[in-house]
Amino acid sequence: MNTFLGRCECGSTKFSCRFHGRSIGRCGCFECRSRTDPTEESVFAWSDTLYLEGPYQRYSGRFADSTVEKVFCAVCGTMIYAIEPSDNELAYVHVSTLSGPLQ
Template sequence: MPQMQTYHGKCHCGAVRFSVETDFASLGDCNCSRCRRLGWIMQSVPADRFALQTGEENLSLYHFNSEKIDHLFCKSCGIQSFARGTDGQGNELVMVNVNCLDDAPPVDRSTIKHWDGANF
């Protein structure tokens, strides 16, 4: 497993740029109606380990189901590079789309946990 360190990511067009501090300890995918279509691999981090550097004004917000997660995607290129939400204790989390990171090690797909979001 990689060390805890800071990585950098962006949407496809580069309008939305961020950094995230993570060790990729809990990579996940999900089979809910949206994640299945999106095909992202996510890593949740406490909100204070994520920094949006540019592009807040270029984000469009999408809610569905319980509307507890802010699905944010770039208005220009349509790529969702992260989402914002809270855990069961109310702690703010950011779910990063690791496929949007530029300087991260290759994803070890054997470590991905599969969330059964379709039946959540």
């Protein structure tokens, strides 16, 4: 059923999500471009299937003509996913946070 597990860099925040059929994408926001890996890729997941466990924080930032909500680990700052209000059914989950399929 395409359910995957993931976690932040320090392991404090864990999550699970179910992938959407769309392919991998890349974010063009300033934060993603200025990271150590500016080609950070994301997979599309159904936002209503994202389950977070552990400390996390949300904030809304501007990108182009819209606001994007981003979710980070509250301990290490790893960005876990982002959601655009115009397409709030889908979340952009950072590939580097995925640890594998749900067994």
